Amino acid sequence: MNQLVDHSQYYLFRAQQGEYMRLTVEELITFLIKVTERNEHVALLMDYFALKEERKVKIRVLSSSKRMYVTLLRAFLTHQPTLVLEEPYFYLEEDDRRYFKRILDDLSKEK
Secondary structure (H helix, E strand, C coil), X not given: CCCCCCCCCXXXXXXXXXXXXXXXXXXXXXXXXXXXXXXXXXXXXXXXXXXXXHCCCEHHHCXXXXXXXXXXXXXXXXXXXXXXXXCCCCCCCHHXXXXXXXXXXXXXXXX
16 A cells, blocks of 8 residues: 555555544535535435435544445545555445445446
8 A cells, every 4th residue: 555655646545544523424525525626416425425314423423334434435536546445344334335335336437
């Protein structure tokens, strides 16, 4: 992972990647959309990443599975053409692993 230093080509998805813990899920998604200058809709992203019920929940109180979805959402919004994932299934429960795999399959069509 450390050998991939060209951040213009690779987005490194770390298992212990930090998030803005004081923000709610909805606030973080709104912030990421603005920072990445993407034309995405907050409600659609929350629905796609199975975070609709957690929209007003602070990141710090999310389950480890839901926090991984938030981190993957960050990877989804990046401009880099290649994603490098470090242990993406590590913190996920069995049901979440299947849904997470579906999102990764969709992402692999673009990146």
